[in-house]
Each structure stands twice: as C-alpha cells, then as structure tokens.
Amino acid sequence: MKKLLFFSTLLTLTACSGSGDPDRPERPDNVDIRPDVIFSVADDRPLHIYIESQGVVEPVREIVIRPRISGFVTESLLDDGNRLNEGEAILAFDDEEWSYQLQQAENEFETALLTYTIERRQRGDSGSTDNERMLRISTGLADAELALERAKLDLSYTTIRAPFSGEISAPERLTRGAYIASGSELGRLIDDRTLLIRFDVLEAELNRLNRGMDVELTTPYGDQKMGTIRSVSPVVDPESKTGQIVVEVENQNRLLRPGMTVEGRVRVETHSGITRVPRAAILERDGGRTLVFKLNETAVEWIYVEPEYTTSEWAIISHEDIAPGDTIAVYRHFALSHLQQVRPRMAGDIVLEEVEE
Numbered sequence: 001m002k003k004l005l006f007f008s009t010l011l012t013l014t015a016c017s018g019s020g021d022p023d024r025p026e027r028p029d030n031v032d033i034r035p036d037v038i039f040s041v042a043d044d045r046p047l048h049i050y051i052e053s054q055g056v057v058e059p060v061r062e063i064v065i066r067p068r069i070s071g072f073v074t075e076s077l078l079d080d081g082n083r084l085n086e087g088e089a090i091l092a093f094d095d096e097e098w099s100y101q102l103q104q105a106e107n108e109f110e111t112a113l114l115t116y117t118i119e120r121r122q123r124g125d126s127g128s129t130d131n132e133r134m135l136r137i138s139t140g141l142a143d144a145e146l147a148l149e150r151a152k153l154d155l156s157y158t159t160i161r162a163p164f165s166g167e168i169s170a171p172e173r174l175t176r177g178a179y180i181a182s183g184s185e186l187g188r189l190i191d192d193r194t195l196l197i198r199f200d201v202l203e204a205e206l207n208r209l210n211r212g213m214d215v216e217l218t219t220p221y222g223d224q225k226m227g228t229i230r231s232v233s234p235v236v237d238p239e240s241k242t243g244q245i246v247v248e249v250e251n252q253n254r255l256l257r258p259g260m261t262v263e264g265r266v267r268v269e270t271h272s273g274i275t276r277v278p279r280a281a282i283l284e285r286d287g288g289r290t291l292v293f294k295l296n297e298t299a300v301e302w303i304y305v306e307p308e309y310t311t312s313e314w315a316i317i318s319h320e321d322i323a324p325g326d327t328i329a330v331y332r333h334f335a336l337s338h339l340q341q342v343r344p345r346m347a348g349d350i351v352l353e354e355v356e357e
Contacts, residue, residue, distance in 0.1 A: 037342040038331035039295055042277045044324040047309050047316045049269035050216075051208065055199040055247065057260045061164055061191035065090060068157045069098070070182045073174055078187055082168040087161055090189070091174070095158040098151070105144070105151035112144035166191040195256050197227065197247045199264050203236045206243040208268045215247045218263040223255050229266070271309040273316035275323060280330045282307060282315055293329035293336055294322060295344055300329060302338045 065078065071093030077084060078091055116139040123135075136142045170187030180186070197217070201209065215227040227249035236243045247264060249256065256262065281292045282305070290307065293300040303322060307315040322328070329336065330347060 034298070034341050034343045035332060035336070036345055037293075037300070037329050037333050037336065038345050038347050039327045040278050040281070040330045040347045042275045042317075042322060042324055042326045042328050044274070045276050046270050046272045047276055047311065047314050048267050049271070049309070049311060050265040050267055051201060051205045052263070052265040053199040053201055054261055055197040055264055057256050057258050057262060058196050058198070059166075059190045059192055059258050060194040060196050060248070061166070062258075063163065063189050065160065065168075065170075065186045065189060067091065067093070067160060067180055067182055067184065067186070069093065069154060070180065071097070071158065073176055073178045073180060076174040076176070076178075078168060078170050078174050080168060080170045080173070080187075084162045084166060084168065084189070086163065086165045089159050089161055090168070091160040091180075091186070093158040093180070095155060098155040098158050102148075102151040102155050105148040109141075109144040109148045112140040115139045116141040162189055164189070164191050165193075190258060192251055192254060192256075192258060195249050195251045195258070196230065197249065197262060197264065199245050199247065200240065200242040201245055203241045203243060205268075206232065206236065206245075209245055209266060213266055215249075215264050215266050217247070217249060217256075219255055220260065220262070225249055225251075225255060227264070271316055273308050274318040275316070275326070277315055277317055277322070277328050278330045279310060279313050279315050281328045281333075282310070283334065292317075292322065293333050295327040295329065295342075298344065299339050299341050300333070300336055302336075 073091065074094050075089060075092035077089065084090060116136060119135060119139050133142075166189045168187055169190055172186075174180070174186065209229060209232055211229050211232060213229045215229060217225040217227050219225070227247040229245055230248040231246045233244040277292065282290050283292070284290050289304055291302045291304045293302050295301075303319065305317050305319050305322065307317055309316045327344070327346075329342075336342070
C-alpha cells in the first residue's frame with residue numbers, strides 16, 4: 001500500500017512540472033500588456049499644396065577670363081575666392097612691347113598725316129567726299145589711322161579689368177613673371193549677389209505656375225531663402241515630359257553657391273477644414289475605408305474618416321468626433337484594435353524599452 005502511494009505522488013509531481021523549460025517562469029494571467037504607440041496632436045491650421053522640385057544654382061552673370069594677347073604677367077589677382085570690384089584689375093601683362101607698337105603707330109600716323117596735308121594743299125580744292133576718301137587712302141593716312149587704333153586696343157588688352165563686381169573662381173594661381181598665351185582660359189568671374197535656379201516641373205503641373213510667384217528654397221544644410229519665378233519655359237521636353245522654370249534669388253549673405261543643389265517648392269493651393277492631422281495617422285482597412293485612432297485616456301478608439309485633402313505630410317478632416325487638440329496615433333498603430341489599451345508616447349519623446357530583471 002505504501003509503494004502504491006509513493007508511485008502516485010511521484011506521478012503527480014511529474015505531471016505538474018510539464019515538459020517545458022523548468023527555469024522559465026510562467027506569465028501570470030493577469031499581466032496587462034500594452035503596446036507603445038506614438039501620438040500627435042491635431043490642429044486647425046490650413047493645408048497648403050505645393051509643387052516641389054530640385055534645382056541647380058547658377059550665377060546671373062559670369063564671364064570666362066581669357067586674355068586676348070600673349071605676354072608675361074606683372075600683376076595678378078587671379079586667386080580662387082578673391083572678391084573684386086567693378087573696374088579693378090584682374091590681370092596685367094608687361095606692356096613694353098605694346099607701348100613700342102603704339103609709339104611706332106603714332107609716328108606712322110604723323111608721317112601719313114603730313115603727306116596727306118601737303119597733297120591736299122597742292123590740289124587746292126575742298127574736294128568731294130569721294131575725292132577726300134581716295135586722298136586719305138592714297139597718302140596712307142587711312143591705314144595709319146587704323147594701325148594707330150589697333151595699337152591702342154592691343155595696349156588696353158595688357159590689363160584685364162573686372163566688368164562687374166564679383167568673385168574669382170580659378171583652378172590655378174598665377175605668379176609674377178608667368179607667361180600666358182592668348183586665348184588661355186584662366187578662370188571665371190562670378191557675380192553671386194543674385195543667383196538663378198532652374199527647376200524641372202512635370203508637364204501636368206507647369207500651367208499652375210506663373211512669373212512672380214514666391215518660391216521657398218532650402219539649402220543642403222537646411223537654411224531657408226525666398227526666391228521669385230523669373231520665367232516659365234514655353235516648351236516641354238518630349239522625353240522627360242517636364243518643363244523648366246527659372247527662379248531668381250538675392251544672395252547678399254552668400255548662403256547659396258553656384259553649382260549647389262537646392263530644394264524648391266511653390267504654394268499653389270490652400271485648403272481649410274475642421275481639423276488637420278499628420279498623414280501618417282490615416283490608415284486604410286479592407287474595403288478601402290480609412291480611419292484614425294483617437295486616444296481616450298489610455299484606450300484608442302477608431303473613427304472612420306474621409307479626408308477632404310491630403311499631401312505627403314498632412315490631411316484635412318471634417319468629422320464631428322475629431323477636433324483640434326485631440327491626440328491621434330501616428331506610429332506603431334497598424335495592428336491596434338478598437339478600444340485597445342495602450343501606453344501613449346508623444347511624437348518626439350524617447351521610448352525606453354523596459355528590461356526585465
């Protein structure tokens with residue numbers, strides 16, 4: 001009888017222990033498991049519709065610095081990043097050779113002028129226009145005048161001056177005594193006080209844009225500027241199906257630089273409604289119906305809505321159960337059910353995972 005009682009007790013203990021991991025504690029049935037859900041507050045701000053694109057910055061004025069003559073450099077401000085005022089010398093050549101040529105041209109002109117004067121006196125008449133022209137040619141005065149003007153022009157080419165105020169972009173620095181051949185491309189002078197930005201716009205959106213409209217610009221490092229549409233292309237590229245707009249922007253603070261890629265957007269519509277919510281709050285269920293989850297204390301209530309207007313960021317909702325100031329789920333809400341208990345976290349808060357001891 002004792003053996004039978006012992007065997008029965010052992011069998012009972014084995015059945016209670018089960019076949020699972022003996023070190024793993026069982027989860028009590030009364031544990032309240034609530035998912036972390038991120039919420040945001042609805043507001044009543046208007047919803048703006050924008051046309052957005054990327055564009056590349058270019059200067060409104062730019063010249064290539066290219067000497068018309070060859071020579072040795074005597075003065076150079078052709079350093080990358082140098083800022084020059086209008087009329088300031090960018091580059092100067094040794095002008096001795098060109099001064100000699102000018103002096104020679106002046107002497108030849110004086111000789112031709114003397115010959116012309118004597119010949120004219122000998123003829124003793126005022127002469128017609130045709131006779132006067134032929135006399136200037138036959139005495140060499142006409143050629144001497146052209147040679148003199150050419151020599152003056154060549155001498156002026158020994159100094160390259162800035163036609164406008166701007167900044168130098170040069171791949172190499174020139175030093176005194178360097179020999180430069182005519183026609184060499186030495187760098188660029190850029191007027192970056194006013195800049196142009198070209199944006200490609202889809203053909204379906206091009207007709208919504210007009211000259212004079214404001215454009216919000218964002219630099220690669222997040223700074224904001226405002227520009228104005230200067231022109232709208234009258235043609236559409238048949239391959240890309242886009243047209244181009246040119247935006248003009250003041251750049252006195254030099255936040256923008258030629259060649260930089262910037263974001264641009266133009267407001268083309270504004271819509272208002274009872275409530276504005278983040279676009280991420282709108283979920284779609286089977287059948288195409290859309291809903292949002294609204295927080296009531298610690299439970300979420302789903303409400304079917306039909307957004308009036310939506311963008312990639314926001315949606316306008318006019319529903320009697322959703323008002324500005326309501327707390328709406330925007331993240332970690334895809335698998336929620338109606339009236340489910342949650343742990344609310346506001347957008348921007350840091351959610352710390354609980355670590356079990």
